Amino acid sequence: MSKGIKKIGVMTSGGDSPGMNAAVRSVVRTCAYHKIECYGIYRGYEGLIEGDFVKMDARSVKGIINKGGTVLKSARSKEFRTKEGRAKAHEQFVKAGIDGFVVIGGDGSFTGAMVFNQEYGFPVMGIPGTIDNDIVGTTHTLGYDTALNTVVEVIDKIRDTASSHNRLFFVEVMGRDVGHIALNAGVGAGAEEILIPEEDLGLERLLDSLRRSKQSGKSSSIVVVAEGDKIGKSVFELKDYVEENMSEYEVRVSVLGHMQRGGSPSCFDRVLASRMGVKAVESLLEGKSNYMVGLKNDLIELTPFDQAVKGKAKIDKELLRVSDIMTV
Numbered sequence: 001m002s003k004g005i006k007k008i009g010v011m012t013s014g015g016d017s018p019g020m021n022a023a024v025r026s027v028v029r030t031c032a033y034h035k036i037e038c039y040g041i042y043r044g045y046e047g048l049i050e051g052d053f054v055k056m057d058a059r060s061v062k063g064i065i066n067k068g069g070t071v072l073k074s075a076r077s078k079e080f081r082t083k084e085g086r087a088k089a090h091e092q093f094v095k096a097g098i099d100g101f102v103v104i105g106g107d108g109s110f111t112g113a114m115v116f117n118q119e120y121g122f123p124v125m126g127i128p129g130t131i132d133n134d135i136v137g138t139t140h141t142l143g144y145d146t147a148l149n150t151v152v153e154v155i156d157k158i159r160d161t162a163s164s165h166n167r168l169f170f171v172e173v174m175g176r177d178v179g180h181i182a183l184n185a186g187v188g189a190g191a192e193e194i195l196i197p198e199e200d201l202g203l204e205r206l207l208d209s210l211r212r213s214k215q216s217g218k219s220s221s222i223v224v225v226a227e228g229d230k231i232g233k234s235v236f237e238l239k240d241y242v243e244e245n246m247s248e249y250e251v252r253v254s255v256l257g258h259m260q261r262g263g264s265p266s267c268f269d270r271v272l273a274s275r276m277g278v279k280a281v282e283s284l285l286e287g288k289s290n291y292m293v294g295l296k297n298d299l300i301e302l303t304p305f306d307q308a309v310k311g312k313a314k315i316d317k318e319l320l321r322v323s324d325i326m327t328v
């Protein structure tokens with residue numbers, strides 16, 4: 001199968017996400033299966049520039065499939081954005097005899113890999129690892145499903161206290177540019193209103209919706225707010241605004257923050273990571289390069305990096321409608 005590739009490097013880069021370890025395990029074991037040497041690269045491109053590598057075999061990835069975060073650590077590297085930095089990275093690969101690599105990360109990490117490939121013709125494949133699910137070419141990024149489950153579990157708990165005190169809760173979830181987490185977790189947790197960057201609901205419509213909710217007999221309400229929603233106010237400003245205009249509500253705010261990135265990956269993310277790791281390594285061995293592996297119609301398929309990094313994966317319009325109907 002190998003088109004001359006003998007040593008593969010694997011790294012995690014950018015923000016960490018649950019399922020990255022399962023993907024590292026899959027890459028390492030697929031290499032072992034095909035009798036190819038595998039090296040873990042610590043701290044993303046930063047560790048690559050410094051030659052911070054460790055040889056990994058099938059046994060070195062035992063016990064990590066269920067762990068959140070990344071055993072290889074992750075980092076953001078300013079130096080890799082420069083020609084000089086990438087030249088150092090290439091030297092390190094040459095010195096270690098590594099002739100192909102797999103990068104697990106987001107669109108920034110893929111852009112870096114693409115530039116590196118253009119400069120050195122170095123074979124590379126990408127695995128999308130980010131909880132935001134904002135990458136074109138895959139319906140699910142690694143960590144997204146786990147993050148949704150975490151958010152839904154927390155909102156269920158918040159609802160217990162909200163309904164005991166007739167309160168309105170604003171729950172802020174991650175999603176600076178895209179509202180995938182807010183929309184899906186909001187529908188899954190039965191939120192009364194969902195504010196996402198893709199839609200500008202407007203303050204008046206928000207108040208109308210809350211009034212309707214009250215009139216329809218609801219005693220408590222949950223509003224899920226994506227970090228980057230377009231109303232242009234922080235969740236704390238939203239709280240003040242609603243309290244000023246709807247004195248009947250006692251409003252509370254809960255910012256979920258980094259807990260959404262942590263935790264043991266869901267079964268879905270572990271299986272997806274295992275499938276993606278196999279596809280990434282076998283594609284390199286088939287002589288392919290400059291692609292991201294992704295899930296499309298339940299198949300693992302390749303998307304060229306330049307398409308994967310173009311734009312953000314769009315929100316599901318059908319789900320927006322479902323959300324509207326559910327909050328009747």
Ligand code: ATP
Pocket residue numbers: 013014015016045075076077078079080081082105106107108109110111112113115130
């Ligand atoms: P996340 O979705 O969590 O933000 P990401 O992979 O998009 O993950 P970035 O910080 O955007 O995270 O990118 C990770 C690293 O990729 C950067 O620190 C940098 O080293 C490298 N990188 C990003 N863009 C470029 C570029 N245009 N040229 C070279 N390297 C880049």
